[in-house]
Amino acid sequence: MVQIPNKTAQQPAQYSVPTSADVARLAGVSRATVSYVLNNTSAVRISEPTRRRVREAAKELGYVPHAAARSLRAGHTRVVLMPTPQIPAGPLFSEFFNELQWALSRFDYTVVQYGSLGLTGEEAARAWAELRPVAVLAPGASGLGARGVSVLKRSGAKAVFTLGPQQAEGAHALLMDQRLVGQCAATHLLERGKRHIGVVIPEEQGLEPFARPRAEGIRQALAQHGQDATMTELPLAYDEESAARLAARWRTLGVDGVFTYNDEFAMLLMRALQDEGIAVPEETAMIGADDLMLGRLLRPRLSTVRIELPSGQKLAELVDRVVRDPGMEPEVHDVLGATAVHRESS
Amino acid sequence: MVQIPNKTAQQPAQYSVPTSADVARLAGVSRATVSYVLNNTSAVRISEPTRRRVREAAKELGYVPHAAARSLRAGHTRVVLMPTPQIPAGPLFSEFFNELQWALSRFDYTVVQYGSLGLTGEEAARAWAELRPVAVLAPGASGLGARGVSVLKRSGAKAVFTLGPQQAEGAHALLMDQRLVGQCAATHLLERGKRHIGVVIPEEQGLEPFARPRAEGIRQALAQHGQDATMTELPLAYDEESAARLAARWRTLGVDGVFTYNDEFAMLLMRALQDEGIAVPEETAMIGADDLMLGRLLRPRLSTVRIELPSGQKLAELVDRVVRDPGMEPEVHDVLGATAVHRESS
DNA sequence: ACGGACCGTGGGAGCGCTCCGACGCAGGCC
DNA sequence: GGCCTGCGTCGGAGCGCTCCCACGGTCCGT
Numbered sequence: 001m002v003q004i005p006n007k008t009a010q011q012p013a014q015y016s017v018p019t020s021a022d023v024a025r026l027a028g029v030s031r032a033t034v035s036y037v038l039n040n041t042s043a044v045r046i047s048e049p050t051r052r053r054v055r056e057a058a059k060e061l062g063y064v065p066h067a068a069a070r071s072l073r074a075g076h077t078r079v080v081l082m083p084t085p086q087i088p089a090g091p092l093f094s095e096f097f098n099e100l101q102w103a104l105s106r107f108d109y110t111v112v113q114y115g116s117l118g119l120t121g122e123e124a125a126r127a128w129a130e131l132r133p134v135a136v137l138a139p140g141a142s143g144l145g146a147r148g149v150s151v152l153k154r155s156g157a158k159a160v161f162t163l164g165p166q167q168a169e170g171a172h173a174l175l176m177d178q179r180l181v182g183q184c185a186a187t188h189l190l191e192r193g194k195r196h197i198g199v200v201i202p203e204e205q206g207l208e209p210f211a212r213p214r215a216e217g218i219r220q221a222l223a224q225h226g227q228d229a230t231m232t233e234l235p236l237a238y239d240e241e242s243a244a245r246l247a248a249r250w251r252t253l254g255v256d257g258v259f260t261y262n263d264e265f266a267m268l269l270m271r272a273l274q275d276e277g278i279a280v281p282e283e284t285a286m287i288g289a290d291d292l293m294l295g296r297l298l299r300p301r302l303s304t305v306r307i308e309l310p311s312g313q314k315l316a317e318l319v320d321r322v323v324r325d326p327g328m329e330p331e332v333h334d335v336l337g338a339t340a341v342h343r344e345s346s
Numbered sequence: 347m348v349q350i351p352n353k354t355a356q357q358p359a360q361y362s363v364p365t366s367a368d369v370a371r372l373a374g375v376s377r378a379t380v381s382y383v384l385n386n387t388s389a390v391r392i393s394e395p396t397r398r399r400v401r402e403a404a405k406e407l408g409y410v411p412h413a414a415a416r417s418l419r420a421g422h423t424r425v426v427l428m429p430t431p432q433i434p435a436g437p438l439f440s441e442f443f444n445e446l447q448w449a450l451s452r453f454d455y456t457v458v459q460y461g462s463l464g465l466t467g468e469e470a471a472r473a474w475a476e477l478r479p480v481a482v483l484a485p486g487a488s489g490l491g492a493r494g495v496s497v498l499k500r501s502g503a504k505a506v507f508t509l510g511p512q513q514a515e516g517a518h519a520l521l522m523d524q525r526l527v528g529q530c531a532a533t534h535l536l537e538r539g540k541r542h543i544g545v546v547i548p549e550e551q552g553l554e555p556f557a558r559p560r561a562e563g564i565r566q567a568l569a570q571h572g573q574d575a576t577m578t579e580l581p582l583a584y585d586e587e588s589a590a591r592l593a594a595r596w597r598t599l600g601v602d603g604v605f606t607y608n609d610e611f612a613m614l615l616m617r618a619l620q621d622e623g624i625a626v627p628e629e630t631a632m633i634g635a636d637d638l639m640l641g642r643l644l645r646p647r648l649s650t651v652r653i654e655l656p657s658g659q660k661l662a663e664l665v666d667r668v669v670r671d672p673g674m675e676p677e678v679h680d681v682l683g684a685t686a687v688h689r690e691s692s
Numbered sequence: 693a694c695g696g697a698c699c700g701t702g703g704g705a706g707c708g709c710t711c712c713g714a715c716g717c718a719g720g721c722c
Numbered sequence: 723g724g725c726c727t728g729c730g731t732c733g734g735a736g737c738g739c740t741c742c743c744a745c746g747g748t749c750c751g752t
Binding site: 066 | 707708710
């Protein structure tokens with residue numbers, strides 16, 4: 001607040017960052033006392049007048065503790081590192097993410113997101129390890145691997161989780177088995193008498209870890225059903241030309257039902273099919289995934305696979321449990337639920 | 347790699363985290379030498395055999411430097427803190443975000459996202475300051491305020507930016523003036539002969555910082571045009587019932603053009619209007635914003651306001667410049683571009 | 693043969709913080 | 723009066739790291 005007049009204009013008020021020693025000096029106590037007061041240490045009794053003096057001095061100086069120094073001394077942190085996935089997250093996943101973040105902060109963890117930025121596996125693990133996080137929740141697709149997990153554990157991480165469709169040896173897994181989505185869709189289409197199922201495979205790079213297992217789920221469900229069901233992979237980029245091209249050769253494909261990977265691709269394909277004069281669901285039934293609002297706004301209303309992710313609260317509890325007992329054998333938690341929602345497109 | 351057999355199964359290999367002293371001991375050199383080698387210090391010459399011994403020792407122990415210790419010693423960090431906004435970001439913004447993150451990492455900054463989690467203003471600033479970031483790019487909506495900016499600067503932050511439709515005193519601003527979006531939409535509708543403009547105001551809480559200025563932009567454009575243009579605010583929640591209710595009383599509103607806040611609300615409203623038998627664009631012209639793919643898939647194809655955000659590269663350069671010269675007067679950079687895209691709905 | 697330049701390496705301080713042990717002092721007991 | 727108890731506070735070490743400075747050795751020039 002007070003401008004220091006004899007500094008050059010170059011260097012404004014922020015001159016030297018106040019430390020606990022500065023607070024101690026101003027309050028006329030020792031650094032130890034400052035620490036006790038500001039941390040409300042219960043084991044040590046400090047008189048009320050002293051407490052007040054310290055707090056006032058801290059406020060006057062605008063003192064903010066130095067997290068790095070604190071954790072250096074403590075020998076550990078409360079940082080939970082969540083490397084951000086490369087793929088932009090949809091509303092479903094980002095809500096899950098926020099909830100988890102909130103729940104973890106209830107457990108007094110500090111959630112830090114950290115771009116991996118092209119690093120993969122051990123490289124990425126090393127970069128993350130520099131922060132000495134107590135737990136890491138990494139996207140399964142980051143290719144952590146047993147080596148990466150080991151790097152993190154050796155750097156002091158008590159809990160290493162993968163999150164998503166893939167997992168890593170030695171780490172706990174919050175497995176989001178995307179095959180369930182495919183199975184669910186396939187079962188739905190089979191129940192409605194469809195036998196020749198098209199499966200949209202997005203050509204976008206980052207979606208592969210999701211798209212492949214969803215297709216695999218379809219394949220499994222069809223295999224279970226018997227010989228007469230077939231599956232056709234339909235590569236499709238998220239643009240109108242690609243969709244139009246696919247629609248143009250649609251009738252040659254002999255497909256009576258299609259799973260479109262998600263609702264957005266469903267909308268894209270539905271439009272292209274309708275422009276081509278192909279009736280949905282009469283000629284081809286269609287089911288998407290994610291249960292987005294836009295599906296309800298399509299005509300016909302889009303059938304979809306609703307995906308349920310676990311509550312952030314539950315997961316935060318799990319993370320906390322593993323942090324407290326790092327010796328636990330790595331567990332695989334299947335956290336993805338899928339249910340078909342029947343509307344008009346199937 | 348080597349299992350330590352006489353530890354209990356409770357405590358796996360990760361036993362004590364190796365430090366540079368351990369590396370030094372194993373390589374038979376001093377800690378200083380380890381530091382020189384691993385940091386490739388150019389001012390000090392270390393013989394090649396020594397370098398090799400150090401590197402091998404580091405690899406064998408799985409040594410990872412301790413970021414906190416390093417920055418404690420250095421007295422500063424290369425951390426750029428980007429508190430995550432509460433509102434889930436759309437694809438436009440999250441792409442911008444990723445690009446910025448990438449570009450900053452090119453400048454050797456470490457980008458850390460950090461949930462604010464309900465804290466606002468000074469509270470939040472204090473929490474952020476604990477990390478001693480060299481720069482902070484905060485959402486304008488975080489309510490930083492002059493006090494918050496001061497807290498950050500006093501904690502050593504060289505550059506404080508706000509990002510979004512709002513700004514904070516004392517901080518640089520990457521201002522995304524959402525009024526432009528409204529102005530652009532209004533101008534487009536006026537040009538097409540519309541005079542009674544409805545403006546959708548989403549009822550969702552977090553959208554207000556965007557919705558209000560967009561509406562304000564409409565108002566300004568209409569005012570500029572003259573007396574005969576009117577504006578009607580249309581509160582709308584993002585669900586079908588709300589849209590149906592609005593559509594039911596549509597004809598009583600006397601609106602010949604509508605700006606729907608964004609493309610998703612446009613889709614919602616267009617469906618509701620069409621279900622009500624109201625012709626778009628004949629009875630009511632419609633324009634959205636964000637230029638999402640889904641707009642192109644609607645029938646009629648949706649006119650929209652394309653929003654352009656600046657390149658992450660440019661912004662990273664700006665951040666870097668301010669970090670190098672923290673004395674700079676705070677500047678306001680208008681970084682939002684808006685152009686109307688005419689399709690069929692207007 | 694001797695002084696100085698220079699090269700490779702080590703010693704050690706100190707960044708800001710916490711926490712263990714110690715220390716002084718007041719009050720009560722023998 | 724001396725001793726003990728306990729309360730409030732302080733001194734100081736050390737977390738892992740970097741970097742200034744010192745130091746011993748080799749080699750060259752005179």
